Structure formats: structure tokens, C-alpha cells
Amino acid sequence: MDKRFARGLVVGKFAPLHRGHMHLIQSAIDACAEVLVISYTKPEFAGHGPAARAAWLQAVFPQVRSLVVDDAWLADWSRTRGLRERRRLPHNDDHADVHRAFTAWLCTAICGTTVDAVFTSEDYGDGFAAALSAHFGARVRRPHDVRHVCVDRERVTVPVSGTRIRADLHRHRAFLHPEVYATFVRRVCLLGGESSGKTTLARALARELGTVWVPEVGRELWEERGGRLDYPDMRRIAERQVAREEALLRHATRWLICDGSALTTVFYSLDGYGRVDPAVRRLAELPYAHTFLCAPDFPFVQDGTRRDAAFRARQFRWYARVLEARGVPYVLLEGPVAQRVATVRATLAAS
Known part of the structure; x- marks a missing residue:
């Protein structure tokens, strides 16, 4: 024409x-x-x-x-x-x-x-x-x-x-076009050891805040592969985790709740293979508007894929040490889900 x-x-x-x-x-x-x-x-x-x-x-x-x-x-x-x-x-x-x-x-x-x-x-x-x-x-x-x-x-x-x-x-x-609105969505990262209530909290926060949450890609792949992962999978997991965050930013409202991050992959890579792909380390530098660390004060639940309470405690200590070493401020979440949700909401409201 x-x-x-x-x-x-x-x-x-x-x-x-x-x-x-x-x-x-x-x-x-x-x-x-x-x-x-x-x-x-x-x-x-x-x-x-x-x-x-x-x-x-x-x-x-x-x-x-x-x-x-x-x-x-x-x-x-x-x-x-x-x-x-x-x-x-x-x-x-x-x-x-x-x-x-x-x-x-x-x-x-x-x-x-x-x-x-x-x-x-x-x-x-x-x-x-x-x-x-x-x-x-x-x-x-x-x-x-x-x-x-x-x-x-x-x-x-x-x-x-x-x-x-x-x-x-x-x-x-x-x-606003979704690509434009996504710029103004702020990411909230939930960290913690196995069986520390992260996923339950992520779902609850998404419901309370009227937004969406990002599941932990590593756990999904672990279950899909029947617990058989290799070192190259660490990079795939970290890349998919960040890619999924980027995609869901377009569907979130004000906040995007992230169940873990590429930093989670850093921990499992070190624990399982004693090394970390440089690409995974770079992805683990992605900043979040807020970071929350879930205390291991829930009763440990063994679902067939987790290690044990001692491993969970070691994860928690590692996250706290790494976040402090990087100068990343975080809020410790303790108690039942309702208490944790209230703490997160108060922190977000004050920002």
C-alpha cells in the first residue's frame, strides 16, 4: 500500500x-x-x-x-x-x-x-x-x-x-505496554535453606500483594531429572532462573516475588562440584530491591529430595555470610508464615 x-x-x-x-x-x-x-x-x-x-x-x-x-x-x-x-x-x-x-x-x-x-x-x-x-x-x-x-x-x-x-x-x-511497565516492577528475593518455608511464603506473598512469583528452577529440574544433575546444569539453572524472572516481570504488579536466585545455584554448585561457572557468578550479582532470608525455625520436612536439618542450617549460615560479605542488606524472617508475610509487607510499604 x-x-x-x-x-x-x-x-x-x-x-x-x-x-x-x-x-x-x-x-x-x-x-x-x-x-x-x-x-x-x-x-x-x-x-x-x-x-x-x-x-x-x-x-x-x-x-x-x-x-x-x-x-x-x-x-x-x-x-x-x-x-x-x-x-x-x-x-x-x-x-x-x-x-x-x-x-x-x-x-x-x-x-x-x-x-x-x-x-x-x-x-x-x-x-x-x-x-x-x-x-x-x-x-x-x-x-x-x-x-x-x-x-x-x-x-x-x-x-x-x-x-x-x-x-x-x-x-x-x-x-503502559508490558515492556514499559516491567521497568517499574521491583524484584523481591527470598533465600533460605531447604524446608525453610520459602516456596510457601512466595505463594502467600504473591496472593497478598496481588502479583506473581517465580518458582525455583533448580528444584523443578531436579525433580524432572529424578535427582540427577551435572555440573553444566548449574549454568542452565541460573540462566533459566533469571530468564524466568525477566519474563514474569511483564505479568507482575509492583513487586515480583522470587523463590531463590542465581545465588542459590552458586551454593549448590559449590556444594556439589566444588566450583562455580563464571557465568553463574555473574548472574548471582543481579540486584534485588529487597532480600529476605528465611530462618530455619520451621520443623524440617523430608519430602524425599532434601538432605537434613543440619544441611539446612549450613545453607542458612552460608547465605548470611555471603550476603554480609557482599554488603547486601537483608531482613531475617522468623516465625510462622503469617508473621513472615507481615514483616515483608511492612518492609515493602516502608520502601
């Missing part, structure tokens, strides 16, 4: 990228053979930095050309080209003409292109298009017409704004 425009432009903060932005960008994709999406903001919004915005655009719209810039990016761009003049981002409150000129410069100097349509949901779109027409025309030394396409100006199709979403991301998660 022939497109209405050769190249379209969408500019925004995208902090965060929400479904209103997505509707705007998709409208540009539907109307243009190529689409350029530019994102910048000064000041930045906490938790919505350029790396995150670039990742969102790449994940949701891999077919567009996206450019996410900040002052550090611009300084590096100038330095690699030996340029003395260092451009800086305009402040969000600067006059519209400043932003229009800056955007035109980004298109021509950085992206090496012009556009023939600009897509906005704002009244300023006509003036923006006129300014781009003048800048591009002066650049190519001939008339260059940039059309303004206004999309959902009254916010009827997607009734939301970035300001509203930033005020309560979790309340407005329906307006």
Missing part, C-alpha cells in the same frame, strides 16, 4: 512511553514509509532515563528509527567528531522556537535527514511544521513543505497523560 508521506517525525519526552504515545507513533507508521522518533527532556524524570526510553522504543517499535539524546550523549557525539562546539539540550521551559530549531538540527546534523510530516497531539503542531519547513528549506536551499498531522488532540482515544501516569505508575499500568 502506498503511504501518504515518505518520512514522518514524532518528538516527545516519552517519560514514560504510554499508549497515547503509542497511538501517535502508530499513526505515523501507518501514514509514512519511514518514521523517525526523537526523545529528549531536560530535566530528566527519575526512573525514566534515556537508556530506559531507548529500550522501550526499541522493544515496542523496532521498525522505526529512534534517537534518544541527553547532554552526555551530545557531548560524546561532538567529542568523537572533534567538534569544539558542544550542543546542549534546551530546557523543557525554553521557548518553542528553541525546541523547534534544536529538533531540526537533530534531524539534519545527527540523523542526516529531513521529514515531510510531523505528528503531534498538540495545538503547537502547525507552528512546529512551519518552523521545520523553514529550517529544512534553508538547509537544502529549496522550498521544503512539512505537513502537520494532528492525532487525537482531545485525548479521546487514549485519555491519559505522562504527568498522570508518573503520579501513580501502578494505578495507571493499563496505559
Whole structure:
């Protein structure tokens, strides 16, 4: 199908990228053979930095050309080209003409292109298009017409704004793509020896917090293999554990409860084989928003796959020693499940 425009432009903060932005960008994709999406903001919004915005655009719209810039990016761009003049981002409150000129410069100097349509949901779109027409025309030394396409100006199709979403991301998660929302989900790690109530607690917390939990991959593989694991399996377990966390972030709400981590695999690798794959050690460095260590004060239950109470106590001491050596803060959980759930909830509420 022939497109209405050769190249379209969408500019925004995208902090965060929400479904209103997505509707705007998709409208540009539907109307243009190529689409350029530019994102910048000064000041930045906490938790919505350029790396995150670039990742969102790449994940949701891999077919567009996206450019996410900040002052550090611009300084590096100038330095690699030996340029003395260092451009800086305009402040969000600067006059519209400043932003229009800056955007035109980004298109021509950085992206090496012009556009023939600009897509906005704002009244300023006509003036923006006129300014781009003048800048591009002066650049190519001939008339260059940039059309303004206004999309959902009254916010009827997607009734939301970035300001509203930033005020309560979790309340407005329906307006965020799962890839975007996953950025704001915080991981909670539960550690402890065998038969210390981790899995029971993980289920209970997921139910209490209205979210999902990540089962322990090592135990699943152990049961699947009838208790026969080899050293190479340690890396597979750690990789699958982290991969499952990444996948479930998109289905969690506010918190993702993790039954163990790659650090669990480090322990079993050392215990069973006396060594640890470097890849497993790297995965065990993955940070968590909160770490909880389950005390071995539950009656030990032998389910046919576990060692004994002495082994459980040794695991507990190892976790405590390693966490302290790494400077990882943790909260000790003791008592029955209800007490542990209450402790976790209070800790999360205070963070």
C-alpha cells in the first residue's frame, strides 16, 4: 500500500512511553514509509532515563528509527567528531522556537535527514511544521513543505497523560505496554535453606500483594531429572532462573516475588562440584530491591529430595555470610508464615 508521506517525525519526552504515545507513533507508521522518533527532556524524570526510553522504543517499535539524546550523549557525539562546539539540550521551559530549531538540527546534523510530516497531539503542531519547513528549506536551499498531522488532540482515544501516569505508575499500568511497565516492577528475593518455608511464603506473598512469583528452577529440574544433575546444569539453572524472572516481570504488579536466585545455584554448585561457572557468578550479582532470608525455625520436612536439618542450617549460615560479605542488606524472617508475610509487607510499604 502506498503511504501518504515518505518520512514522518514524532518528538516527545516519552517519560514514560504510554499508549497515547503509542497511538501517535502508530499513526505515523501507518501514514509514512519511514518514521523517525526523537526523545529528549531536560530535566530528566527519575526512573525514566534515556537508556530506559531507548529500550522501550526499541522493544515496542523496532521498525522505526529512534534517537534518544541527553547532554552526555551530545557531548560524546561532538567529542568523537572533534567538534569544539558542544550542543546542549534546551530546557523543557525554553521557548518553542528553541525546541523547534534544536529538533531540526537533530534531524539534519545527527540523523542526516529531513521529514515531510510531523505528528503531534498538540495545538503547537502547525507552528512546529512551519518552523521545520523553514529550517529544512534553508538547509537544502529549496522550498521544503512539512505537513502537520494532528492525532487525537482531545485525548479521546487514549485519555491519559505522562504527568498522570508518573503520579501513580501502578494505578495507571493499563496505559503502559508490558515492556514499559516491567521497568517499574521491583524484584523481591527470598533465600533460605531447604524446608525453610520459602516456596510457601512466595505463594502467600504473591496472593497478598496481588502479583506473581517465580518458582525455583533448580528444584523443578531436579525433580524432572529424578535427582540427577551435572555440573553444566548449574549454568542452565541460573540462566533459566533469571530468564524466568525477566519474563514474569511483564505479568507482575509492583513487586515480583522470587523463590531463590542465581545465588542459590552458586551454593549448590559449590556444594556439589566444588566450583562455580563464571557465568553463574555473574548472574548471582543481579540486584534485588529487597532480600529476605528465611530462618530455619520451621520443623524440617523430608519430602524425599532434601538432605537434613543440619544441611539446612549450613545453607542458612552460608547465605548470611555471603550476603554480609557482599554488603547486601537483608531482613531475617522468623516465625510462622503469617508473621513472615507481615514483616515483608511492612518492609515493602516502608520502601
